[in-house]
Amino acid sequence: MAEERTDIATMRDWVRRWGRLHLADPNVTSVGVGIKETGGEPTGEVCIQFTVREKLAPAALEAAATRALPEKLRIQTVTVPTDVVERSFVPAHRVVPEAASDERTERLDPVRPGLSISHPTVSAGTLGAIVHDLRSGEPVMLSNWHVLHGPAGAIGDEVLQPGTHDDNSGDPRNVVGRLLRSHLGAAGDGALASLEHRGADPSILALEVVPEEIADPELGDRVVKSGRTTAVSHGVVSRVHVMVALDYGDGAGERSIGGFEIAPDPRREAEQNSLSDGGDSGAAWMLKSGNGRTSTVLGGIHFAGSDTPDGRERALANYASSLRDKLGFSLSPATAAARAAQEVAARGCDPDFLLHPVVPPELSQAHREDAARLDGEVLIPYTHFSLVQSASRRFARFVAWNIDGGRLRRIDRAGQRFRLDPRLPEEVQVGEDLYRGNDLDRGHIARRADLTWGTDAEARRANEDSFLFPNIAAQMARYNQSGRGGVWGQVENSLFEQVEVQQLRASVVGGPILAEHDREYRGVQIPGAFFKVVYYVVGEELRAQALLLAQDLTGLERLDLSSFSTYIVDLADLEERTGLAFAPAADGRSDSGAARTQAAGPVLLESADDIPW
Structure with missing residues (x-):
């Protein structure tokens, strides 16, 4: 063997x-x-x-x-x-006959593998499996390129369930998601679509199993699928490692597609009408166990059938493992969520998070030379935030983060401890030694509650990342308490409560103002003031609100910090104080939202309700 x-x-x-x-x-x-x-x-x-x-x-x-x-x-x-x-082959969607049962062509919630599905310009195919996207961690739908994309399609297009052939009424309730990714080539004929408007039952219709593993079938393996048109079909793997030339028609032409071939199972011929027919494209071929029962092992995704006069029927399937690697999905929700959280952490703050781009602040040459580097880059990514770390001051020069107010999660901080970022040298970070036996607090720059959104794994990773010392600034206890209970700690909440913000999203840049005259304590200069710029979109306009937290605006060198105040300031004022160049936006203080042509003086805020969003 x-x-x-x-x-x-x-x-x-x-x-x-x-x-x-x-x-x-x-x-x-x-x-x-x-x-x-x-x-x-x-x-x-x-x-x-x-x-x-x-x-x-x-x-x-x-x-x-x-x-x-x-x-x-x-x-x-x-x-x-x-x-x-x-023998020749055609994609298994060309001429779509009536389905084996009405249930497969009806609009169902939750959706299940085995149901009719398609792009609006495609007749109909089969929803193969509910899998989990490695980029988002969310459940998504797996089928063929020629079912969910097609020659006339584009990423982002709507996906319908049931497919167009089964309901061409244009009913908006048929929209089940949007096309996320697709591939047509040697790795197979596959596509992923989001699942936005309905629930999902991952068990395959009529087979009643949930795919849990992926394996490449071998010659002689017995397999079974549940397709929109032929319902349950039993087969035997007759060829492996197949390359087939398949004509996808106008707009796509002939393509070389990889996969394996299935012949009818002679033991089950009396129980089925056909191995493959139009509308079966996308169906999952599941491997059978030694006792003949359907296993939980996914072998492939159906994409074509034979078109040969001799009646010797064959089907073709893509290797599920190839589509998995090409499209980026997993059968395991936990695996997908963990991978998605890793990818989010690697990306850091997303500059395209809002309708308009919000790029990180530009550094002066001196600040750039002073910045700690990770893999040669000064902008260091974390989950939902990025920062520039001052090597000389050992605090962040700024932190930039995204807030998705519609996807926030409550994550318990119990058990979390403040710790150094192991990716950076210890000598460029202020650690635990500064905070022992005094009134200094370890204050989050990017609020922990702002960062804990997305999937559960994503939110938990963001929660952990928020406790790394580069996101922490030394703050007098009375400052920190004032910040939590006063205006400073309520800024983001006030925005979402008072303004029709597009998609409940905001991007924020904040940090300590690292002034030359800051008082030194235990060999560390303690910041005497902090800033925050909140970017948000109203209608189609990008707006920004700049704020400063300090004891007063003339005596920043004093460290008794007994009476902190929050001020609204202009971006130009903040740029002068920080040495950073912020992304431009309309001034949120103006009734029209128009950008100001003249700098206005600082405005003292008594309450978060007074912020003129």
Whole structure:
């Protein structure tokens, strides 16, 4: 058995390297690893098997612009037999007959694999599986490119359930999500769509199993699918590592697609009408266990069927593992959520989070030279926030973060401890030594409550990241208490309560003002003032509100900090105090939202309700 698998692996590599060259022959429809046939019956000998549109006599080859295929191939040190079978294939959505049951073509909530689904310009296909997006961690729908995308489609287009062929009324309730990603090529014919307007039941209709694992089928494996048109179909894997030339029509043309082939299961022929028919595209092929029952192992996604007059039916499926790797999904919600949280952390603050871009503040040359670096970059990413760390002052020069008010989660801070960021040198961070035995508090710059949004894993990672010392600034206890209970701590809440902010989203830049005359304590200069700029969108206009927290505006050098006040200031004023150049926006203080042409003086705030959003 080990030797046979080695031979198959060698043949697989040959198909991947040379298969497309043979598919350039207009008569060759596919090439893969299969079982040699004699008189239409399998011999048991593993071979490289070609399928052709028409088997021709040697004298007719030249006239048909084709050539003879080799009887044997020398692959490395192994001589491999070949086989030529007359068979061609079409995508399994072209002519869509009536479905096996009305349930599969109805609008259902929750949606289930096995139901009708399509892009608005496509007739109908099958929802193959509910999987989990590695980018967002959310449940999404898996089917074919030619079902959810099609030649006329684009990323972001609506996806319908049921598909257009089954309900062309234009009912807006049929919209179930939007196209997220797709692929048409050697890795397969696949697409992912968001699930926005309905719930999801991941169990496959009529099979009643939930895919939990992915495995590549081998020759002879028994498989089963549940498709929109033919309902439950039983098959046997007849070829593996197949490359097929498939015509996707105007706008896409002929493409080389990778996958495996399925023949009807002779043990179950009396129980099924067909292996594949129009509308089955996208259905999941599940592997069977040794006892014949449907397992929880997903082998592939159906994408084509044979179109051959001899009636020797075959189906083609993409390897689920290839689509998984190409499209970026997992069957495990926990795995997807963890990966998504890692990706979010790697991205940091998103400058395109709002309708208009909000880029991080520009640094002066001196500040850039003073910045700590991670992998050569001064902007250091965390989950939902990014910052620039001053190496000399050991505090953040600024922190930039995103707030999604519609997706905030309550995450308990119990058990969290303040700690150094292990990615940065200890000498550029103020750590625990500064705070022992005094009235200094470890104050979050980006509020913990602002960051804990998104999926559960994402929010929990943001919660953990918020306790890293680069996001912490030394604050007198009375300042910190005032900040939590007073105007400063209520700024973001006030915005969402008072303003029709687009999508309940905001981007914020904040931090300590690192002044030269700040008082030194335990070898660390303690910031005497803090700033915050809140960006938000009203209608289609980007606005900004700039605030300053200090004891007063003339005596910032004093450190008794007994009476903090919050002021509204202009961006120009804040730029002068911080040495940062902020992203421009309309001034939130103006009734019209128009940008001010002249700098206005600081305005003292008595309450968060007084902020003129």
